[in-house]
Amino acid sequence: MTLVNATIGFVQESKAENAIAALAKSVTTEATAIRNGQKIRLDARELVPGDLVVLASGDKVPADLRLVSVRDLQVSEAGLTGESLPVQKAAASLAVATVLADRINMAYAGSLVTFGQAQGLVVATADRTKTGRISQLIERSSSLETPLTRKIEEFSRAQLYIILGLAVLTFVVAIGKGGSWVEGIRDKY
DSSP, X not given: OHHHHHHHHHHHHHXXXXXXXXXXXXXXXXXXXXXXXXXXXXXXXXXXXXXXEEEETTOBOOSEEEEEEEEEEEEEOHHHHOOSSOEEOOOOOOOTTOOGGGOTTEEOTTOEEEEEEEXXXXXXXXXXXXXXXXXXXXXXXXXXXXHHHHHHHHHHHHHHHHHHHHHHHHHHHHHHXXXXXXXXXXXXX
16 A cells, blocks of 8 residues: 555656646746847847847846846846835946845846836846856755744654554554464554
């Protein structure tokens, strides 16, 4: 019975992982870029540093961009900075030491344009973006231990001890009734 449950669990997890992988492949971010004076639509993975990208309301920012032209642009950076409200952006020069959350002249990959329009130069793509660096740090982390995961681990350990205790008790009772240990196991399974 345990082997059947393990097999079913393995098959279900495998199917779920394949479905997630297929979904990830189907979800691509497209960008509008200006190359050789022409506006073109392309996959965000084809962007390179130095490309000029056009942003409009509803767009997902395809790469880290240094904004060069802005018209009433607001960007939701909640996934990166934790800000609950969209941030007003401007094409201003800032000090080099300006903290990430205050860089109003940058639009970061994965952010969502909630209002306005802008043009920006690609300064980083893929793993070199701020979001990509965070993703790399999370991958390097050996384990993510939170209070919830600690409680679940404690509960699981306690449950294991209870089950093992009940199994030993059942085994001892079977032997105590005069049967052999083989009969005690066979009668229960």
